[in-house]
Amino acid sequence: MLAWYIGLRYLRRRRAAWLALAAITLTVAASVVVMGISQGFVDVMERQVRAMESDLTAEPSPGRYAVDDTSERRRQIAEVPGVVAVGPFIQTWALMTPRSGVGDKLADSRYTVMAQVDAVDWAADTRLGRVDPRMLHAANEMDLNAPPMLPERRGTGFLTPDWRDHTVLIGLSVIAGAGALPPPPRSSPIPGVVVGREIPYSQGITVGTQVRLETTTGKVRAEVSDTLASGVYEIDRMAVFMPLPLGQRLADMHATDERPAQVGGYRARLADGVDARAAAAAVEERSYLWVRTWRQRRGNLVASAEQQRDLMLVQMIVIQFITVFIVYAVFSTLVAEKRHDLGVLLGIGARPRQVMGVFLVASLVACGIGSALGWALGWAVLPVLDPLWWWLFDKPLFPPEIFYSSELPISFDPQWPLLFLGLMSGVGLLAALLPAWRASRIDPAAILREAD
Amino acid sequence: MGLAVSGLAKGYPGLSVLRDLDLAVADGEVVAIRGQSGTGKSTLLHCLGLLDRADAGAIMLGGRDLAPLTAAARADARARHIGFVFQAFNLLLEFDALENVLIPARILGLPLAAATAEARALLERIGLGTRMHADVRTLSGGERQRVSLCRALLTKPALLLADEPTGNLDPATAKIVLDELVTLARDRKASVVIVTHDGEIAKRADRTLELREGRLW
Numbered sequence: 209m210l211a212w213y214i215g216l217r218y219l220r221r222r223r224a225a226w227l228a229l230a231a232i233t234l235t236v237a238a239s240v241v242v243m244g245i246s247q248g249f250v251d252v253m254e255r256q257v258r259a260m261e262s263d264l265t266a267e268p269s270p271g272r273y274a275v276d277d278t279s280e281r282r283r284q285i286a287e288v289p290g291v292v293a294v295g296p297f298i299q300t301w302a303l304m305t306p307r308s309g310v311g312d313k314l315a316d317s318r319y320t321v322m323a324q325v326d327a328v329d330w331a332a333d334t335r336l337g338r339v340d341p342r343m344l345h346a347a348n349e350m351d352l353n354a355p356p357m358l359p360e361r362r363g364t365g366f367l368t369p370d371w372r373d374h375t376v377l378i379g380l381s382v383i384a385g386a387g388a389l390p391p392p393p394r395s396s397p398i399p400g401v402v403v404g405r406e407i408p409y410s411q412g413i414t415v416g417t418q419v420r421l422e423t424t425t426g427k428v429r430a431e432v433s434d435t436l437a438s439g440v441y442e443i444d445r446m447a448v449f450m451p452l453p454l455g456q457r458l459a460d461m462h463a464t465d466e467r468p469a470q471v472g473g474y475r476a477r478l479a480d481g482v483d484a485r486a487a488a489a490a491v492e493e494r495s496y497l498w499v500r501t502w503r504q505r506r507g508n509l510v511a512s513a514e515q516q517r518d519l520m521l522v523q524m525i526v527i528q529f530i531t532v533f534i535v536y537a538v539f540s541t542l543v544a545e546k547r548h549d550l551g552v553l554l555g556i557g558a559r560p561r562q563v564m565g566v567f568l569v570a571s572l573v574a575c576g577i578g579s580a581l582g583w584a585l586g587w588a589v590l591p592v593l594d595p596l597w598w599w600l601f602d603k604p605l606f607p608p609e610i611f612y613s614s615e616l617p618i619s620f621d622p623q624w625p626l627l628f629l630g631l632m633s634g635v636g637l638l639a640a641l642l643p644a645w646r647a648s649r650i651d652p653a654a655i656l657r658e659a660d
Numbered sequence: 661m662g663l664a665v666s667g668l669a670k671g672y673p674g675l676s677v678l679r680d681l682d683l684a685v686a687d688g689e690v691v692a693i694r695g696q697s698g699t700g701k702s703t704l705l706h707c708l709g710l711l712d713r714a715d716a717g718a719i720m721l722g723g724r725d726l727a728p729l730t731a732a733a734r735a736d737a738r739a740r741h742i743g744f745v746f747q748a749f750n751l752l753l754e755f756d757a758l759e760n761v762l763i764p765a766r767i768l769g770l771p772l773a774a775a776t777a778e779a780r781a782l783l784e785r786i787g788l789g790t791r792m793h794a795d796v797r798t799l800s801g802g803e804r805q806r807v808s809l810c811r812a813l814l815t816k817p818a819l820l821l822a823d824e825p826t827g828n829l830d831p832a833t834a835k836i837v838l839d840e841l842v843t844l845a846r847d848r849k850a851s852v853v854i855v856t857h858d859g860e861i862a863k864r865a866d867r868t869l870e871l872r873e874g875r876l877w
Contacts, residue, residue: 210766217754552750555711556811557739558767559732653711656746657702 210558211565218542219570228538228571229578232636235531236582236628237589239524243624244590246517248617253513257506262295262475264488265505266497274298274461274470275497284494285474290482291491295332296471298455300325302421304403304448306413314420321407323421323448327455399454400433404444408435421448425460473497521624528631532639535575539567539643550647551655560648567644568637575636579629586625590618662686663708663819663851668717669874670700670707677703679874681717685851687818690842692854692862695871701855702823704871708853709742709821710734721851722818739767743812743850745841747824749804751796751811757803758783758792761810768815775814782810786840802833809841813848820845822854826861838864 219225266285268275275281277296286294304323306315398418408414417432430450452471456462461470474497478487484501492499503510543550550563594616597605606616668681677700685691695701706712708719710726719727726737744750751760758779765775783792786806796804805825812820825841826834842864845852854861862868869876 209769210763213766214754221754548750549752549754552752553763553767554735555709555738555750556744556764556767557735557737557742559735562767653706656706656711656750 209565210553210562211569214553215566215569216573218546218566219573222542222545224538224541224545225570225574228535229574229581231531231534232575232578232632233581233585235527236579236625236632237585238582239527239628240583240586240625241589241593242520242524243517243628244586244619244621245593245617246520247619247621247624250510250513250517251619252617254510257509258502261502261506263478263484263502264291264476264491264499265473265502266476266491266495266499267473269496269498274459274472276468277471278468281495282474285476285491288476288487288490288494290478290487291476292479293332293477295329295475296452296473297329297475298325298327298452298459298461298472300327300423300455300459300472302423302448302458304407304419304421307418307420322446323403323407324443324446325421325448325450325455325458327450327452327458329452398429398431399451401430401454402434402436402449403432404447405435406441406445407448408432421450421458423458426458428454428458430454524628525631528628529635531632532635535571535636536639536643539571539640540646542570543567543643543647546647547650548655548658550650551652553652554650555652555656563650564644564648567640567647571636571640571644572633575633576629579625579632583625583629587620590620593618662689662721663853664718664720665708666718666720668704668707668719669715670703670712671715676874678707678714681875683853683869683876685819685853687849687851688846689867690845690852690854690865692856692865692868693871693876694856694862694868699871700874701871705821705823705853705855708819709744710738739764740815741818743815743817743820745805745808745812745820745822745825747827749801749808749828751804751807753797755796756793757788757796757799757807760796760807761814764811764815770815779810779814782813782844783807785844786810800833801829802837805829805837806840809837809844813844813850816848817850820850820852822852822856824856824858825854826856826858831860834858835860 219229282294282296285291302323302325303320305317305320307313401419401421403413408417413419413432415432415434419430419432421428421430428450436444436447436449450458453462456469456471459472461472463469474495476487476491478484484503488499488501491497501507550566553563554560594605597603663683663685665681665683668678668683669676670678681704683691693701693704703712707714710719710729714727717727718725721737721741726734726741729737752763755763758776761779761783762772762775765772765779780789780792783789786809788803788806788810791799791803796807799807805828809825820841822841826838829837838861841854842852854865856862871877
């Protein structure tokens with residue numbers, strides 16, 4: 209086709225066309241970087257919130273605090289379409305006091321903190337995928353100003369497979385089939401708990417500290433095995449994770465002669481893409497429990513990050529439109545430069561729409577290639593942004609003490625580059641429309657008279 | 661069938677350029693049109709080439725009146741049936757010699773393989789076989805005009821219009837180019853109308869007419 213043939217040739221040979229290509233590439237690259245970070249913040253925020261929340265949480269109706277933990281009830285929830293894992297839990301408040309280390313005595317009560325206890329069946333909870341191993345800190349990772357943790361040091365704590373073996377060794381038979389075990393990491397018979405990162409930071413509790421947790425219904429001893437940072441201060445200031453049997457003793461929900469063991473509710477994980485509200489309704493119908501989605505419980509934080517991301521998106525779209533003016537200027541110049549050629553083409557029989565097509569094709573290709581290059585450039589820059597910042601300013605771009613995450617808030621979600629590619633191609637085509645139309649209106653007779 | 665023009669008139673506000681002009685050119689015939697500057701030679705050529713719309717009259721080519729055609733049909737007729745050779749060559753500088761010759765085929769969407777073979781044959785025949793892929797900016801005036809001639813003849817037009825085709829060439833080159841133009845056009849049985857001041861062209865033409873007072877004499 210004539211339009212493609214000549215349009216591509218003009219694009220290749222004219223410097224002005226390269227200018228348009230560069231402008232498009234840089235605009236799309238900048239947009240991809242900005243949206244990659246904005247989406248990354250949303251993702252990190254969502255992961256942090258969902259670390260404390262499951263997709264669905266089924267609890268007794270208001271006024272009741274516990275339900276009998278029966279296999280029938282677990283099955284009812286597990287059989288709901290879309291549910292891929294179910295795990296019981298107990299949530300309760302407790303006072304946590306460290307031991308002084310002298311004569312097995314408790315420390316001064318001024319060291320007592322209010323703990324929000326989350327007792328879980330670790331094996332089931334692992335399947336729930338609630339706690340991201342990246343949120344667990346290495347045992348000695350207590351420095352809030354420390355640089356992001358190296359990947360190999362992440363997840364060495366309590367909720368990982370390492371810890372599962374550990375739990376069996378310290379005498380809690382909550383995990384079946386652990387198989388051959390490595391040598392015990394320590395000989396303490398006391399069960400371990402994972403505490404929010406702010407607790408040791410503010411209370412002087414460290415990994416290995418023995419603590420007592422008590423409620424009005426019971427008290428237990430435990431040892432701090434690891435810390436966890438969700439990034440939400442209110443959570444990290446109070447959260448204490450422990451194995452379900454320990455929580456049942458603390459909350460007086462353990463099995464007795466009169467009743468089976470009880471739990472505070474169930475958490476369920478859904479398959480990707482499943483409508484959480486519909487699944488919640490189905491679980492409610494089957495289990496007679498009160499079910500809420502994670503967004504209903506703690507969705508506001510994520511929603512605020514999403515709103516900021518959307519505002520950035522609006523700004524990026526505005527910038528795309530500004531770039532379109534450059535495309536317009538470049539193609540107007542190109543039409544003026546090639547006026548003689550266009551007159552000759554029209555003179556020897558090219559139709560006006562063919563001449564118009566020359567510039568529309570050139571614009572479409574410039575926008576398409578420029579956007580694709582911008583996409584590639586943006587994605588190439590995203591991973592090196594933080595190291596580059598370190599190198600230039602000797603400090604992290606995303607300080608972990610602000611983000612509470614050793615993970616960089618970067619997303620490679622292709623929806624944003626695809627959006628910019630489509631948008632730039634569309635508006636680029638519109639920008640070339642007027643110059644292209646002018647090109648098609650050239651009077652060939654006048655051009656040929658001028659030439660002769 | 662050739663070209664048959666009758667009653668052609670063309671004017672501008674306050675100025676009548678062509679008046680009731682008649683012209684007939686047989687297939688393979690070469691007609692030279694001479695006239696003083698400003699007598700309307702280029703206007704006549706533009707009307708014959710459907711670049712300008714005549715005010716009145718018929719332009720029959722191959723038995724079909726082209727004058728009343730719509731703009732799109734006129735463009736199509738130009739591409740299919742009329743070849744142009746300009747004094748200033750009017751080659752496209754972004755393309756090499758062969759690519760320039762192939763432009764009409766691309767306009768018409770003709771099969772490229774056959775068109776390329778035809779273009780190569782034309783270029784070989786006029787001695788540009790070794791310069792097919794040369795940047796047209798590096799070609800001499802005579803070579804450029806020969807490329808222009810090949811482009812005009814690629815689609816085997818029924819009518820070849822040439823406006824001072826040797827105007828920018830030295831006498832020796834002009835003679836060569838003119839020979840090639842006449843020979844190729846006759847071989848292809850194209851009706852040829854050449855507008856010129858050049859007496860040599862008039863000698864090579866089958867007929868020479870003079871444009872005066874809006875008519876051909």
